[in-house]
Amino acid sequence: MSMGLTIMVTGALVAASCGFLGCFLILRRMAMLGDAISHAVLPGIVIAFLISGSRDSLPMLLGAAAFGLLCTFFIQSLRSQGVQSDAAISVTFTALFAIGVILVSLYTRQVDLDLDCVLYGEIAYVPWDTLSLFGHNIGPKAIWGVGTAFLLSLLIVGLFFKEFKIVSFDPQMAAALGIPVLLIHYLLMGLVSVTTVASFESVGAILVVAMLTVPSATAYLLTDRLETMLAISVGAGILSSLFGYWLALVFDASIAGSMTVAAGTFFLLAFLFSPLHGVVTRWLIRRRLRTATAVDHR
Template sequence: MNTFWIILTGALVAASCGFLGCFLILRRMAMLGDAISHSILPGIVIAFLLSGSRDILPMLIGAAVVGLLTVFIVQLLSQNGVKADAAIGVTFTALFSVGVVLVSLYTAQVDLDLDCVLYGEIAYVPWDTWQWGGIDMGPRAAWGIGGVFLLSLLLVGLFFKQFKLCSFDPALAAAIGIPVVFFHYLLMTLVSFTTVAAFESVGAILVVAMLVVPSATAYLLTEKLHVMLFISMGVGVLCSVFGYLLASWMDSSIAGSMTAVSGLLFLLAFLFSPRHGMVIRMLARRRMRLGTN
């Protein structure tokens, strides 16, 4: 059962991050997901200090507030002469540094340290369980990321056309009356929720890979958004299963092995994608040259 819960939690983390990462990739905002995943740290710490609890709800609220603040600051800087990449770099490093300082100052006596924040440890997931009515309901991390994943699926499913049009042509979406700004901040809120729910299992650094790599892999394999969403979730599940097997074989970090597998899958897609694969395009050009000769 421990193996099952570890793989399930990893699959939920990778699939939920990859699902939302598709929209970040299409909006060319992949690094904003990186910024949010780091900058929400002070929100998590402040939520803990105010509530005195590591329950998922106050953490989600704190992360959402700081995540939206990150997006607002980045856009404010970008609209006032600062390059977009520089705005992202300045914002997330500043906020993440504030979070590191708060962790080192105020959480020395609790299980909220920098190793947990940066690297996580998915192997401990089965022992941190949720009790309801005296019944062991299973790992708290699996329930947290699973609930956030269902929320993302529900909201994107209800407003799929709006999210799709805002991602591909925001000017057209605004022209026909779709509140582009609202859906932009709604997406960023979901990214913040997903990031903090994944914190305990994969940490701040590795969740960045899950936000980008599965969706980037799916982007190379299809040109249809709904197919891209399913492929990104499938890649996430494969990363969890084969990453755990690799970690067991090598006796190494589970979360790190999952991310390494995701990188390998991206490399395979980059080389052998039917439309965009580098090897496939080289073979096609070679056949064209042979045909002309």
């Protein structure tokens, strides 16, 4: 697999897996959860380093994933006590990030340990970070990691799609029907944590946070059906990765940044021209109605 194709496949997998789960976050008004997790995992990284004494990827990722789940637990606990979602997210990730900063300053002053060097990756380096099995090179680590997370999300959401759908739209009705709302919530939050942490190391936080929100927001403007929204979000994310990589080659710019710009471009087009909610579309409809009304009055 060529270097360019590896980068595009990795970007497409990240976009598809993040966009798929991002639809449920958009519906639950928790779109910035990925950004919260990206900050909240710092104490997990430091604790994993202190326990293992190593900066290897596996213990760091395990520590990060554990604190990603802890972050979602704290957010849900605050929400259940009546705190607004945005406030719960802000309080939780700032508190956990501050704890991580204190741990870094106290215990790792002589070690180059921070989010940039440990967890935040660069998608351009993906082709060189490969995985070996029984002495054989089986391909880039990022493709295996993100691909596994995506398949896990597809499997769990597919098995419990009805429950995920009802809980996302109407938690009260879901509880009345006997659906374990809290369990479904933590299943979703666990999938989000695993997917974001698996993606951070390879492609960086900016691309992950963008793909969790922008393709799903684009799909939200284009359809009112969840099944269609999931498909559009995955497709928009993949197209953003491919178009973004082309932009990066043309302008010799950051690949992750270009993919994010491409995703934003698709969102802008949907915002302006969506058949359901597009600004230009609604303006044209109002103009036609005014014209029709004026003709009738004549």
